[in-house]
Amino acid sequence: MIPDFHGKKITKIPELNIEEYSELTNVKISLRTTISLNNLRKGILSPLVGFNSYEDTMEIMKESRLPGGVPWSIPLLLPVENETFQNILDGDMISLNYNSKVKAILSVEEKFSIDRNKYCQKIYGTDDKLHPGVESMMKQDNSYLSGKILGISSDQEFSEFSQVDPIELRKMFKARNFKSVTAFQTRNPPHRGHEFLHKFALLTTDALLLNPVIGPKKPGDFSDNEIFESYKIYVDNYLPQKRVFLYPLIYTMHYAGPREALMHMIMRKNLGCS
Structure with a gap:
């Protein structure tokens, strides 16, 4: 039979009305994060409704599961530049921007860092920087945000390819x-x-x-x-x-x-x- 959505529910995030949020603090995000946002918007990453918290990340590293027990093997992290990270407070509402375009609005609930060598050993099986996943992790600042995503832009990268809903x-x-x-x-x-x-x-x-x-x-x-x-x-x-x-x-x-x-x-x- 055609299966239920993972975690028994689809979690699609509403499309963003960019004009309502023009005055927020802008936070630069990577292409990887932008692609993840589009997959969250479409429900491809159900049951996630946003980026993983510190507790989520530790549980996924240890058990390959979300805290509620649903299988999930790679944390969905939101890395930001350290200088930006220092100026953001819990409870702030920020816009996530890629190539000067607003991609999503986030209500910040948590700021955290992780032991990146331990993370790489758990997720990739190595902390060798010649590994492309390890290299990507080590290039970014050890500064992560999580919180409630209020909306995501429908403007996706790789628009010449029709990603299915x-x-x-x-x-x-x-x-x-x-x-x-x-x-x-x-x-x-x-x-x-x-x-x-x-x-x-x-x-x-x-x-x-x-x-x-x-x-x-x-x-x-x-x-x-x-x-x-x-x-x-x-x-x-x-x-x-x-x-x-x-x-x-x-x-x-x-x-x-x-x-x-x-x-x-x-x-x-x-x-x-x-």
């Missing part, structure tokens, strides 16, 4: 009476080994969602266009189109091994894959 995708599955859907996660163009997996999935489930990752990756990975254009040619010529769906997942890879594999499963579960 979980509710709309689930409606498509329901309209076709699909009871089981296999998701295929990839950050590479298709090859013959993939083709075997895809066709085997179509023998055992009703439909296949090809869900390549679009977004920042490590040096040496294929470009977004190379990945997605090759998949369009492949789907058009080699797969039964009534049972195959091709949509990108706009996401920043962590390269976190088994923990990232679990996160990919959670996101595809929220998209309706069984």
Whole structure:
């Protein structure tokens, strides 16, 4: 059967009316954070309603679960520059900005720092700075915020790619009476080994969602266009189109091994894959 949303509920965050919040303190955020905001807005990261707190982060590091027991393997953190961090107080309302555009409004509830070496050992299995996830973590200031997100802009990065809405995708599955859907996660163009997996999935489930990752990756990975254009040619010529769906997942890879594999499963579960 098509599964419930992770944590039994979808948590979509309302679209932001930017004009109402023009006078707030502006806080710069990264592209990774901007992409995470869009996935929160769409419900792809259900049951999260915002960035993880210190307590959340410690529990996820230790148990790969949220404090209530729901499986969750990589903390969703909101890093900010240390100078900005020092000037923000609990209870402040701030705007989160990327490339001089307001992306979200946050009511700050907590400021915290973490032991980043311990974090990297737990999440990535190493604190070697040659690891792309560790490198990304160590480059940012050890200053994090959490709180209530009041709204998120619908203006997304990578707008040339049509990221699917979980509710709309689930409606498509329901309209076709699909009871089981296999998701295929990839950050590479298709090859013959993939083709075997895809066709085997179509023998055992009703439909296949090809869900390549679009977004920042490590040096040496294929470009977004190379990945997605090759998949369009492949789907058009080699797969039964009534049972195959091709949509990108706009996401920043962590390269976190088994923990990232679990996160990919959670996101595809929220998209309706069984």
